[in-house]
Amino acid sequence: MQIGIDSFAAVISEPGGVAMSAGQRIANLLEEIEMADQVGLDTFGIGEHHREEFLDSAPVVLLAAAARTKRITLTSAVTVLSAADPVRVFQEFATLDLVSKGRAEMVVGRGSFGEAYPLFGMKFEDYDSLFEEKLELLLEVRDNVHVEWAGKHRAALTGQGVYPRPIQEKLPIWVGVGGTPASFARAGALGLPLMVAIIGGEPHRFAPLIELYREAGRRAGVPAGELKVGLHQFGFVGExxxxxxxxxxxxxxxxxxxxxxxxxxxxxxxxxxxxxxxxxxxx
Structure with missing residues (x-):
């Protein structure tokens, strides 16, 4: 079992209700990642939002700034793939992998907020088809230097090379899910590790959905050892x-x-x- 921290780089108010400056909040975040590395946590993830109360609209930039750490895995939590270009996402994380000497991962999903869709010219009603198609392309780009691919939401690739390539032979790509059964089944059928975002309720209620994920993987012939499960949930530590x-x-x-x-x-x-x-x- 691995244990890590995910952050949304939320804007924080100091005593008196005055918001901490964005620069100071980012400096604090990088110190948090360094501390997590020093005490032996396994992962640190940064989310992606496009809202006033968060500072994580460019998570890969923040993760790259934290690559001065030594051993901790640097990941997203999550990358809003539906509103992004999969080729560019791969290039960014491949570069992060090079900067961090092989410690990059990504968790991709559709996002729990909708602001990214109109911001980047997408239609929210295409929520699911965007993700399905872009995940397919992202996996193609990860597994092949030169890609031939065509879809509905993006111009086709006709053998172009995608560079740079990461240090890791197969850059880890997790699928972030909420509570939609089809999302669990899709991740299992693709043999991708699963990250369950729990923002309310009781974790044990997700057990049937996780079993659905594993059953879909078994039916697809995926080795059980590749069907990893992670939980993203609230936590706070005090004395x-x-x-x-x-x-x-x-x-x-x-x-x-x-x-x-x-x-x-x-x-x-x-x-x-x-x-x-x-x-x-x-x-």
């Missing part, structure tokens, strides 16, 4: 459990209230939050 809860709650409440208004969720409550701290919960 005591109650002290950690008291410190974490205000920021959690602000974020979920803000997002909930956009998505039509009911207001989050301290009671619901505390329920997640039980044995079947998240935090």
């Amino acid at each position: 005591t459990s109650q002290g950690a809860s008291d410190e974490f709650w205000p920021g959690h409440e602000r974020m979920f209230t803000h997002i909930g208004k956009e998505r039509g969720w009911p207001p989050t409550t301290r009671e619901n939050f505390e329920a997640t701290r039980g044995r079947p919960g998240l935090t």
Whole structure:
């Protein structure tokens, strides 16, 4: 089992409610990655958002700045592949692999927010077909220097070479999923490692979906050892459990209230939050 940290590089308010400068927040983030490396954590991931409250719209740049670390794996959490060019994504992560001496990975997904789609000229209603097609191309580019490929959402490739190539012979590509059964099955059928994003509820409820992933892999003839599963979920560390809860709650409440208004969720409550701290919960 590997343990790591994922960050969304959220804008942070200092005492008094004044937002920390973006430059200072990024400097702190790089120090966090260095500390994670020094204490022996396995991975550090940076998300991708295109919203005012986050500073991670260019995660590969941040990960490359953290390549001064020694051993920790540097990954995305996630790369919004549906709104990106798979060739460019591969080039960026291949370059990160070279800079970090073979420590790059990526987790690709469709994203939990929709801002990237209109920002980069995509239609949100093509949410699923964009991802399916672009994942196919990304795997082709990873596995072949010269690619012949045609699809609906991007110009065809007719044998062009894609450079640079990474140090790792097969750059690791994980599929990030939420709660859609078809997404779990697709990852299993492709034999790709699975990263489950849990942003609410109880982790054990995802067990049937993970079994669906493994069954799809078995039916596709994928060796069991290639069907890796990871969980991306909230966590906070403090000197005591109650002290950690008291410190974490205000920021959690602000974020979920803000997002909930956009998505039509009911207001989050301290009671619901505390329920997640039980044995079947998240935090």
